Amino acid sequence: QLKIGFYSETCPEAESTVSSVVQDAVVSDPNLAAVLLRLHFHDCFVEGCDGSILIENGPNAEKHAFGHQGVGGFEVIEKAKARLEDACPGVVSCADIVALAARDAIALSNGPSYQVPTGRRDGEVSNVTLADDMPDVSDSIQQLKTKFLHNGLSEKDLVLLSAAHTIGTTACFFMTKRLYNFFPGGGSDPGINPSFLVELKATCPQNGDVNVRLPIDRGSERVFDKQILQNIKDGFAVLESDSRLNDDIITNAIIDSYLGILSPIFGPSFEADFVESIVKMGHIGVKTGQQGHVRRLCAAFS
Ligand code: HEM
Numbered sequence: 001q002l003k004i005g006f007y008s009e010t011c012p013e014a015e016s017t018v019s020s021v022v023q024d025a026v027v028s029d030p031n032l033a034a035v036l037l038r039l040h041f042h043d044c045f046v047e048g049c050d051g052s053i054l055i056e057n058g059p060n061a062e063k064h065a066f067g068h069q070g071v072g073g074f075e076v077i078e079k080a081k082a083r084l085e086d087a088c089p090g091v092v093s094c095a096d097i098v099a100l101a102a103r104d105a106i107a108l109s110n111g112p113s114y115q116v117p118t119g120r121r122d123g124e125v126s127n128v129t130l131a132d133d134m135p136d137v138s139d140s141i142q143q144l145k146t147k148f149l150h151n152g153l154s155e156k157d158l159v160l161l162s163a164a165h166t167i168g169t170t171a172c173f174f175m176t177k178r179l180y181n182f183f184p185g186g187g188s189d190p191g192i193n194p195s196f197l198v199e200l201k202a203t204c205p206q207n208g209d210v211n212v213r214l215p216i217d218r219g220s221e222r223v224f225d226k227q228i229l230q231n232i233k234d235g236f237a238v239l240e241s242d243s244r245l246n247d248d249i250i251t252n253a254i255i256d257s258y259l260g261i262l263s264p265i266f267g268p269s270f271e272a273d274f275v276e277s278i279v280k281m282g283h284i285g286v287k288t289g290q291q292g293h294v295r296r297l298c299a300a301f302s
């Protein structure tokens with residue numbers, strides 16, 4: 001139902017406007033690339049890619065859900081929306097702006113460029129309980145697979161989309177359990193490479209400041225590349241959920257396929273397959289045609 005260039009007649013400058021707003025934002029704060037990419041994931045996984053996460057309708061708004069902890073980039077989306085309301089009022093949906101911004105963020109991080117099918121309409125619900133099934137860092141590999149499958153995404157999509165952690169940072173908040181309380185009696189995740197464990201504990205000491213941030217892809221936090229997969233394989237994953245991809249023969253083999261371990265010459269392309277997966281993610285539960293509406297302000301239903 002979505003199509004590439006949906007706005008080519010109704011708002012020809014739609015995509016270039018989003019690109020220029022995202023570019024300005026990332027130049028002034030490089031980490032916004034990661035933030036915008038994450039925002040697209042969190043939007044799509046709750047009620048579909050419909051801008052539901054952008055709504056600010058009080059303490060029970062979806063955006064305040066625990067599962068959305070740390071999500072941001074709202075001001076960038078709202079700025080692009082304001083420019084587009086000036087240029088072509090009531091035409092470009094907030095849901096599409098989120099999807100386009102994620103694409104631009106990847107390109108600005110030296111990742112693959114791709115075309116985004118557009119034509120999403122904005123959703124009309126927002127409730128904190130709707131995000132209860134968001135994937136969690138502490139989920140088992142089985143839970144992660146199930147949550148992705150519920151959104152029409154395969155094990156391969158799970159691996160490729162988790163590799164979005166090739167850019168960005170996490171707060172120590174998400175590390176505490178993994179470093180100090182992994183088992184009921186305490187202790188750390190045995191999946192962490194011992195030399196890395198020392199490093200992680202130094203950055204996130206027990207009872208330390210949980211707001212301290214560290215790169216998720218060790219040594220490559222600003223570049224969109226497949227280093228994250230090598231790090232995961234070697235026990236250098238920072239996020240617990242990424243490390244869980246090692247726990248399963250299928251996801252393990254998928255990681256290996258991109259690292260050229262199974263077939264050094266004829267292996268699949270990480271970049272090309274990532275693009276396929278993120279475009280697929282961008283189709284989750286989309287509203288098109290007469291469904292939903294196009295908001296005037298991304299944070300409000302009207
Ligand atoms: C598989 C399930 C996933 C889990 C459990 C998960 C969890 C997390 C957590 C806990 C953080 C740190 C947040 C913070 O401290 O601010 C994070 C960051 C991030 N996630 Fe995920 N994530 C998952 C999948 C994805 C997917 C599918 C994408 C995009 C396609 C994505 C993109 C990102 C990005 C880019 C960041 C860095 C954000 C920043 O620098 O502020 N994640 N994720």
Ligand SMILES: [Ca+2]
Nearest residue numbers: 043046048052
């Ligand atoms: Ca949504």
Ligand SMILES: [Ca+2]
Nearest residue numbers: 166220223225
């Ligand atoms: Ca990287």
